[in-house]
Amino acid sequence: MSGSRRQYPFHIIEPKWQQTWDQQQAFRAFNPNEEIPANHPFAGRHKVSGKVSAAQLPPKFYILDMFPYPSGAGLHVGHPEGYTATDILARYRRACGFNVLHPMGWDSFGLPAEQYAVKTGQHPRVTTEANIANFTRQIKSLGFSYDWSRELATTDPDYFKWTQWIFLKLYNSWFNPETNKAESIDTLKFPADCTTEEKKRGYRDSKRLAYVSEAPVNWCPELGTVLANEEVIDGRSEVGGFPVIRKPMRQWMLRITAYAEKLLADLDTIDWSDSLKEMQRNWIGKSEGAFVDFQVEGHSEKIRVFTTRPDTLFGATYMVLAPEHPLVELIAPDNSIEWANIEQYRAAIASKSDLDRTELAKEKTGVFTGAYAINPVNGENIPIWIADYVLASYGTGAIMAVPAHDTRDFEFATKFNLPIFQVVQPPDPRTDWQGYTDDGTSVNSTAPEISINGLPTFEAKKKITAWLEAKSLGKKTINYKLRDWLFSRQRYWGEPFPIIWKNDAAGKLYHEALTESALPVLPPTLEDYKPTADGQPPLARAKDWLNLPDGSVRETNTMPQWAGSCWYYLRYLDAKNTDAFVGKEVENYWMKSGGGKPGVDLYVGGTEHAVLHLLYARFWHKVLFDLNLVSTAEPFFKLVNQGLILGSDGQKMSKSRGNVVNPDDVLVEYGADAFRLYEMFMGPLQDTKPWNTSGVAGVYKFLGRVWRLFVDEQSEVEFEQAETTTESPRHGELLNLIKLHAAIKDVASTPAQLKTLHACIKKVTEDLDGMRFNTAISAMMVFINDAMTWETKPVSVLKTFLQLLAPFAPHLAEELWAKLSAVNSQTSASLQYSAWPMFDPTLLVESEIEIPVSLNGKMRDVIKVSVDADNATLEALAKSAEKVQPFLEGKTIKKIIIVPKKMVNIVVT
Template identity: 50%
Template sequence: MDYNFHEIEKKWQKYWEDNNTFKTPEDLTNPRKCYILDMFPYPSGAGLHVGHPEGYTATDIFSRYKRMKGFNVLHPMGWDAFGLPAEQYAIQTGTHPSITTRNNCDTFRRQIKELGLSYDWEKEINTTDPKYFKWTQWIFIRLYNTWFDDKLQKGRPISELIIPNGIKKKEKVKYINSRRLAYYDNASVWWCPHCCTVCANEEVLNDGSHEKCGNRVEKRNLKQWMLRIPLYAERLLKGIDKLDWPEGIKDMQRNWIGRSTGAEVDFRIEGLNINLTVFTTRPDTLFGATYMVIAPEHPLIGSITTDEYKNSVNNYIKATSLKSDLDRTDLAKEKTGVFTGRYAINPVNRKQIPIWVADYVLTGYGTGAIMAVPAHDTRDFEFAQKFNLPIVCIQDPDVADPDQKKRILEGNECWTEDGKYINSSDKTTGIDINGLNKAAGVAQITRWLESKNLGTSKVNYKIRDWLFSRQRYWGEPFPVIHWEDGEVTVMNDDDLPLELPELENYLPGESGESPLSNSDEWLNITDKTGRKGRRETNTMPQWAGSCWYYLRFIDPKNDKLIFDKEKEKYWMPVDLYIGGAEHAVLHLLYSRFWHKVLFDLGIVSTDEPYQRLFNQGMILAFAYETESGSRVSGELVDEREGKYFQKETGAELKQIVAKMSKSLKNVVNPDDVTSKYGADSLRLYEMFMGPLDVTKPWDEKGVKGVFGFLGRAFRFLSNPENVFVGEEDAEILKGLHQTIKKVGWDIENLHFNTAISAMMIFLNLSTKKGKITTDTACTFTQILSPFAPHIAEELWQILGNNKTLAYEPWPDFNEEYLKEDSFNYPVSFNGKMRFNIELPVSLTKEEIIKIVLADERSQKWIGAAIPSNIIVVPNRIVNIVIKG
């Protein structure tokens, strides 16, 4: 019988749909549950690309396998459908984004269904659906009404916030607002003039361009919604350790949070009654602090600067404010700065040190001021050299090179590693750390500072408040009203959702107002007392919907609650979460943050949302370049003897591997692959290409390979002449059970490429033998089914079964069949393999040595010499060591 994949795939997709085969079990008593989640896609107008099915197939195989293992499986799909493209399209054509979104979702759903993925479509969600974003708004209200109790390291309802005595009524609101997890305030934010919206720091690329559109961004001062994610820094950091995530991703999150320990130290300012507080990770180097630097935006800059230096400092501030952040942070640029005319007192030795202003000190980190230790900090060293500030070495460096040592001791080279302190004592203050090493020095100085009330140990984090508003139309509206008397209120839960108004004009205002401000009717509101208010016109960023979608999947149609508590308790946490590494930090960190808040409020039962995470690698594609660098589409290329030529001109081309993109003319459309080879082949190829987590190039020739395998499998197993009832051949039986064992183990570890290879080996064995039993055929079909479900269902039916194999128990392997009575020993001499010898496994080491040495082939390698050592590793290797 021919392998007619078109017919087979259509037939079984219809069967699964008609029978609701993959409906999530309602019964919550089965203790074996598995929540398997994909990072849901943004449904773009372009439809699916071959990168999508990679992760989806992986989770699908895992889901099908777990169902066969007897687990209750939750495996849903949905749409992260808010976002700019639909809005841009609305601006151009007037089509409402909801229409564009619906069409795109329809395309995605159709394409996904054609891949035979076993989602429970009753659980489908869409972030743009008011029934969904009602709850996104509901969570925002929770964030707004939560404060973080630092002592308990826990978020608590704002009603439990203790207001310090003596706070006046007006100050009280301010105080409360200063503690909310969500707050509204002026912020210096990145503004993209092209998109007319702000963007988060994370959305600005290294070169200062907007990630979404590629245009240059600029700073603006605007009123924005922010989330106090840094309050959860410690929790987010500690939580990482327990997670079964790739170490690389964990490190990225740790780096992003950026915890550093050190001390805050107060410096008295000469001639003023104020202190300048700095943060340092190296309080031990206080004796080497020869000057101080404050950021140009430092609040004390006005008071510190002396009259004489006002002009130059003001000019400097003006100059830096004109610089973009990009210019300021460009390391290649020379450091700049000016003297303020003022001096501070170094607390350890009472020495006067000058205070400078320089933009290499950032206002947003630490206290926005530093003590500069040029001898032991490369940035300070650079600055001191340029401005001829003193460089005092206070550590005898641990280096062997005497020349280098001399340079360091003389202050001509910077030393940031460990060493023994010198010049680090003072009689008047009574402190002395000379001779100590770094760890001891840090501890002693910190203790001394704390005892003298001059400083405290302190932990700082790089992570900043999360800019949470966008000047867009197509996003979740904030359930917030700004009243004419200045009060800000959030809506009642009962009044949610706050839906988006219909608009004629989707263009954002250049002033930083979202298109929502165009709708007067929606915008203006009056309360019972006649007080006028205006709705918040910003909308939430795209992250909002994806921050918690995994929770809604549990109970997507619940219109009373965000989800049923019992269901949440049963299904959470997500057992396997697969998606691209591009979300390593942002989505996963934001999502963890929200989850922890919900956990603190008792809304969810787990502290972390995603127990096991895996990142699939990107799929690249070959592209062809002419000598001049222009790109040639793959169809216009001839391959001859491993070289590539342009069909038209005959010119030789260079083959490169690159991201799929329109400009490279190397995009592969999954629909084309499916129509040519079928969904099972596409699935199998995506898994067979290589390990799931690495980037790998798409090669259509590889699809042919797995297509051939499926064809052979189908022709062999569907032919009654090959399948018989009776006793199975021992070799086949052994091969089958090896395959069961390997495939099961590989699926658990997401090693799909080697699982497929094992099945190929078994099929090759079977076809060589010519005949297998019906039992063997059925078992093989079962283990193939998670990978290539359509063909497996068809074969299952041909083999005489009458219902879906989706819930057939996964076959067990029998160790008995795997046992060998002999082993083909490789025999090596001095580690070099020379020949093989088949020996019974029951032999002792001595017996093995005897037989091997007696073998004539051994004589050739031993000759007249005497073996000095013979290593026998049972069932592995024999190694004979000969000296001389």
């Protein structure tokens, strides 16, 4: 404390109620057919007890926080921002009569614990458990109403057993394009040429949703592991910012691309912010266009390109292949000067990291291959180049270059003196056609067999695509930026794959899944957590674990951190289930029942997961949905991103800036209720906003005013004296010394008091529905400012006010509620399960209102009128208003606009 007196004894009140809630298990959410104790407040509120079916339970409401990675640094003021918002809503929904599911857990696999293990040899589990204990203490001290009986950690074998189980489902499924969904691999029909077991295996393995690939991957030497595309930002690792290079490696992939269309289309069915949906749309990156095949001059080979502008085919003056394109070797003339150039260029590209490539992106580079292709529309020979501005991984890895109407091709053609030929006329003739990339009208696009001259771009595309299809030269197609998900990591602290490797009769290596009964596959105990000397993942060090008696060898990669977070929201539903990842009836109740929204009703977390976690989780959910393992197509119906909290200097909080605020320090000085209130009072949840400690003092003072409204000052002084002479374990009892304020009486309330109260109920209720926490709090401040002036304070009014306050400042509200109960028997025993108050609109109606009068839109005076005054009365009063008169002199009234109950505007010349 900074020497000043406490506003109220939160240091005793808060632990007292946290303990009480804990003992009562007050926030247990009950599953269908789960035993509900008759003495639980939920049973009292809903008149149910014992084992109750889903139909007899109240409607569900699932409010979810993104579970944290329990870092060694502990909680940060950014974490509780979202947690406070969801807790307020959970408490509010509980009061509204919902069966609220509000769980918390730990995304506990992760790099820091492993790096610490590499350095010190301490098992990551030890570090992880200590961090979880600290996070738990911090989160519990904030009084959140989580159902802790559902707590889970992704590192717990009882949990990751099912993560591995879901991986097996992916492994044992394929995406059937005919049914447009994932199915068991057993339904896969083999083509006629799959005659041997080996061929069948190869075909099956090429169709699985989890498959092995040898493609070049993002290798981060510093982290000693590969990374998914999404984890690489500007050629550096998202975690740590280390350089990433391309390296061919054998890796596990998940076929998320099969779901590209569903992931895109179903965004329209969920209630997420536009910006977030847009980020996902951009990431999926759908584009419609066509494949076109170009014959290579003097070869049997064809080059297939993808283009979104088939209408510009007549303007293709050269072609570009990605440097890694497999056709390069085949088409380049042997022993030519060109081949030397190609090899040199390829070597230069390969030695560059992705970072270098992006940094050097300004200047176009490339070399001529010496080969030519034939433009299928007009039979012209065009040179084939290679250049790194064409990406091997997008489309077909080859393009037709139309320099007149593509910015990149234009730059390249300008640099290398390649011809630039106009085929699109911009709508405005003054616009320069060179480098014009928008729609227009086709020109110079005529050949004996086909002409699109004069057609607008849209029509031209349609006509030429139809022609290409008819001639088997091309095909309408859709391309996505989305790539398959690189799913393996060369780490210790992650879920091991339930996969083993064997040799077939010919000595060829193949993989096989373990059976469900082999789960969970536990990671082995290690002395050293580093990768092996020959670059194998750390798991390869455990020889006993690695080699199985039958000669097969375990997979040594582990799953990425995203695996555990892909389905944790489902495990919460049925966290203790040992027979299934989630029980069917339970899943159906929480995800799909009754009047609720499909899926999680509200999911709150940071924007940093906009593409990674949220895309991956949606993908897994859709696979589980196709396999009839869950009952909704989408996991998260409504999603809200909380804004970033900055330091008081307006900068991002960071250790190096020294502007980090530790919630523990704030709690010691102001208490959890004030902390929660401030987090919400700062501004709209979604906004980025700076922390300001004197703002905490402001809401703390408000809670002090609430306290002083209720309690007798003299008795509080006695309490404080007793506190100094009593052992701290008995401090809870001392609270009984504090008496209610003498002005609080069990009497009827005045109309004015009721109006103040009901205005507050209305505002708080509507604001909670709209998640406008800051204005809800200001409404309660308005109530208190008014109530402070009342000579007599009716119990019933104060009681209702406490119900409004309870979601925001639950400890203080409980304590005062308990005190009120002593004088008013109607106050029910449990504030947390009391019914949310309804407001009565008739109480809010004013008999006389003030209406502004303006002249030519400028406010001049205010008139007092009866609420039902007719227009004639309003007009007369407005014209005769004192401050309006001077402005009317010498003017003619042209028009009078009257908006009943709102305003009067007089228009004069």
